[in-house]
Amino acid sequence: MSEALLPSADEAYSSPDAQGFFGPYGGTFVPETVMPVLSELDAAYREALTDPAFAEELRVLLADYVGRPSPLYRADRLAEATGLGAVYLKREDLNHTGAHKINNTLGQCLLAKRMGKGRVIAETGAGQHGVATATTAALMGLECAVFMGTEDIRRQSLNVYKMRLLGAQVVPVAEGSGTLADAVTAALRHWVERVEDTFYVIGSVVGPHPYPAMVRDFQAIIGEETIAQIATKAIPRVDAIVACVGGGSNAAGMFYPFLRVVPAEKRPLLVGAEAAGLGLDTDKHGAALTKGSPGVLHGFYSYLLQDESGNPLEAYSISAGLDYPGVGPEHSFLKDEGLVRYEAVTDQEAVDAFALLTRTEGIIPAIESSHALALLPRLAAELGPDAVVIVNVSGRGDKDMDIVREAGLGVD
Amino acid sequence: MASTDTPRGLARAFVPGRPVLVAYVMAGYPDREGSLAALEALARGGAGVIELGVPYADPVADGPVIAEAGKVALANGFGLAESIALAAEFLAAHADAPPVALMTYLNPMMRLGFERVAALAAGAGVSGFIIPDLPPDSPFADRWLAASESLGLDTVFLAAPTSTPQRLAALGARSRGFVYVVSSLGVTGERAEVAADLAALVARVREHTQLPIAVGFGVGTPEQAAAVARIADGVVVGSAIVRRQTDAEALEVFVCELVSAVKSSA
Numbered sequence: 001m002s003e004a005l006l007p008s009a010d011e012a013y014s015s016p017d018a019q020g021f022f023g024p025y026g027g028t029f030v031p032e033t034v035m036p037v038l039s040e041l042d043a044a045y046r047e048a049l050t051d052p053a054f055a056e057e058l059r060v061l062l063a064d065y066v067g068r069p070s071p072l073y074r075a076d077r078l079a080e081a082t083g084l085g086a087v088y089l090k091r092e093d094l095n096h097t098g099a100h101k102i103n104n105t106l107g108q109c110l111l112a113k114r115m116g117k118g119r120v121i122a123e124t125g126a127g128q129h130g131v132a133t134a135t136t137a138a139l140m141g142l143e144c145a146v147f148m149g150t151e152d153i154r155r156q157s158l159n160v161y162k163m164r165l166l167g168a169q170v171v172p173v174a175e176g177s178g179t180l181a182d183a184v185t186a187a188l189r190h191w192v193e194r195v196e197d198t199f200y201v202i203g204s205v206v207g208p209h210p211y212p213a214m215v216r217d218f219q220a221i222i223g224e225e226t227i228a229q230i231a232t233k234a235i236p237r238v239d240a241i242v243a244c245v246g247g248g249s250n251a252a253g254m255f256y257p258f259l260r261v262v263p264a265e266k267r268p269l270l271v272g273a274e275a276a277g278l279g280l281d282t283d284k285h286g287a288a289l290t291k292g293s294p295g296v297l298h299g300f301y302s303y304l305l306q307d308e309s310g311n312p313l314e315a316y317s318i319s320a321g322l323d324y325p326g327v328g329p330e331h332s333f334l335k336d337e338g339l340v341r342y343e344a345v346t347d348q349e350a351v352d353a354f355a356l357l358t359r360t361e362g363i364i365p366a367i368e369s370s371h372a373l374a375l376l377p378r379l380a381a382e383l384g385p386d387a388v389v390i391v392n393v394s395g396r397g398d399k400d401m402d403i404v405r406e407a408g409l410g411v412d
Numbered sequence: 413m414a415s416t417d418t419p420r421g422l423a424r425a426f427v428p429g430r431p432v433l434v435a436y437v438m439a440g441y442p443d444r445e446g447s448l449a450a451l452e453a454l455a456r457g458g459a460g461v462i463e464l465g466v467p468y469a470d471p472v473a474d475g476p477v478i479a480e481a482g483k484v485a486l487a488n489g490f491g492l493a494e495s496i497a498l499a500a501e502f503l504a505a506h507a508d509a510p511p512v513a514l515m516t517y518l519n520p521m522m523r524l525g526f527e528r529v530a531a532l533a534a535g536a537g538v539s540g541f542i543i544p545d546l547p548p549d550s551p552f553a554d555r556w557l558a559a560s561e562s563l564g565l566d567t568v569f570l571a572a573p574t575s576t577p578q579r580l581a582a583l584g585a586r587s588r589g590f591v592y593v594v595s596s597l598g599v600t601g602e603r604a605e606v607a608a609d610l611a612a613l614v615a616r617v618r619e620h621t622q623l624p625i626a627v628g629f630g631v632g633t634p635e636q637a638a639a640v641a642r643i644a645d646g647v648v649v650g651s652a653i654v655r656r657q658t659d660a661e662a663l664e665v666f667v668c669e670l671v672s673a674v675k676s677s678a
Contacts, residue, residue, distance in 0.1 A: 019551075029518055029545045029552070031473045033572035033597055036579060175479075176469075188472050193598035195574060296519045296545070297470060301552075309491030310523030311469035 020209020099395030125180030127159025129203030204247025205328030208299030219253025275317030422589030432460025440490025457667025475601025540566030584621030602632030
């Protein structure tokens with residue numbers, strides 16, 4: 001972690017407050033058993049932030065183990081195909097384990113060790129966070145259990161096998177729709193029983209305080225590197241930056257440094273892509289920001305897909321990483337403040353974008369990241385043919401072969 | 413609707429030296445009539461306080477028995493508003509019923525609106541609320557207490573084995589009616605044994621409040637209820653009752669056993 005992540009008084013953008021609120025969103029709404037543990041975690045995290053040894057250990061791991069910095073790659077054939085002046089891809093797909101998730105798991109597992117916890121648990125949707133946590137646990141000699149919905153286990157069998165290879169226990173969650181939200185609930189319940197020896201490694205900018213801020217801070221390296229790379233490559237102008245949003249960690253990690261250090265008048269348009277699934281006019285989507293209303297789920301207050309009685313609804317997306325009925329509280333705040341724009345992308349648009357990047361650049365993106373790529377033609381229409389856009393390619397698509405094959409992406 | 417304008421407080425259920433059973437049932441399970449019959453069985457069986465559980469799709473503090481019952485109740489169209497209406501019907505028909513507290517998660521309350529929830533509950537004659545995911549030191553607790561206390565509704569906050577002295581002081585100071593002590597880590601549900609260090613936990617909580625103390629999570633048999641009654645003012649039984657909620661007669665017999673076990677311990 002770099003010096004720049006330390007809180008400073010002159011920040012333009014300084015959310016959350018001490019209680020973990022981003023405007024009205026966020027906070028801590030969990031059973032009392034967990035409350036003291038969250039306070040301990042918050043204190044340990046703050047202390048770690050001021051310890052140069054912690055920052056150095058993480059820096060070395062990110063460089064030598066993950067392979068950072070990830071490249072900012074100029075994708076000319078994609079730009080031409082989408083009608084844009086230039087497109088740059090932030091290649092988080094090239095990280096060890098194939099996604100941005102490991103930036104966060106390294107940070108949290110170092111913190112777990114620092115707090116004397118020998119066991120970590122995690123939830124996973126697409127399996128990327130589960131694999132990253134299992135990998136980090138293997139690296140650091142921690143016991144690891146990953147909670148995963150039975151539907152996601154079906155959709156992402158390769159990642160399930162990987163986690164087991166890495167020595168993690170994969171705990172199937174059959175409740176509800178057997179997807180990400182159910183896995184989070186199961187992990188939270190388990191944590192309430194085992195708080196004393198277990199650290200819960202949350203994979204996105206969701207959950208009770210301090211998780212949304214902590215996960216964002218660990219992911220902020222994405223945006224920090226991007227700012228530095230824009231300078232190094234002497235890119236004169238960036239018009240827009242896009243990232244996909246399920247819980248929203250890769251988007252938060254990309255956007256936060258731009259919100260913090262780039263003055264509003266010079267800041268590119270920031271756009272988050274959430275899952276429109278089969279369409280926003282159906283009930284099969286995961287577009288909490290576009291179609292939801294504020295509520296409490298999994299310990300925090302944020303936009304949420306919910307019914308008339310306040311029950312969370314089942315979200316749907318072709319992408320296991322985006323079918324979550326809530327969204328990180330900071331995104332709700334950024335939406336209300338107009339600091340980030342959020343658009344919804346259907347399964348079909350994402351599959352088309354997946355195919356396009358694969359055929360124009362020889363890069364197979366995760367189906368999650370394909371939602372961000374799908375915004376390129378829309379941005380071309382809005383910003384014109386000279387526009388320069390950066391896309392955060394949050395992960396690679398190896399895990400999605402079966403899904404795109406089922407979706408009809410054939411080889412002629 | 414109940415005849416009283418001001419709901420009767422939960423504290424009236426507690427008399428020093430005479431521990432009571434705090435009995436939990438799920439509203440709308442196995443159906444509306446079934447849960448009404450269960451409420452009547454609890455009253456006849458001698459429960460001192462009734463906890464009426466509100467079904468919710470993400471019951472993060474509840475174990476499998478209550479979670480499953482909640483799922484059935486949700487499928488029956490039950491939510492917070494329907495649960496309050498059920499309480500109203502029960503309390504209107506039974507002037508001598510024990511006080512009723514609603515156990516509900518936070519989001520259904522936020523969805524309906526704190527002011528509206530408080531008005532409906534007070535109008536129904538409900539005495540108070542237990543909200544497992546509402547910490548006493550949150551801004552939403554401020555807003556809820558502002559809306560509910562003026563209508564005479566009690567809010568019971570929960571204490572846990574992990575609670576620090578500062579947290580015990582805060583939740584003791586904000587609780588009305590009684591303090592709910594969670595006996596052990598984990599979710600609701602029966603356990604083989606009552607936590608060994610429960611007496612010490614109850615004693616720690618008592619340092620921070622004058623209110624009666626009810627202990628729950630993991631109490632499922634008359635023997636366990638008697639053991640808890642020796643150290644607490646109220647004994648909460650949930651899952652073991654909900655498991656019998658489909659049969660009001662068997663439920664009443666079980667509640668009688670629990671009540672006599674609780675009383676005999678005094």
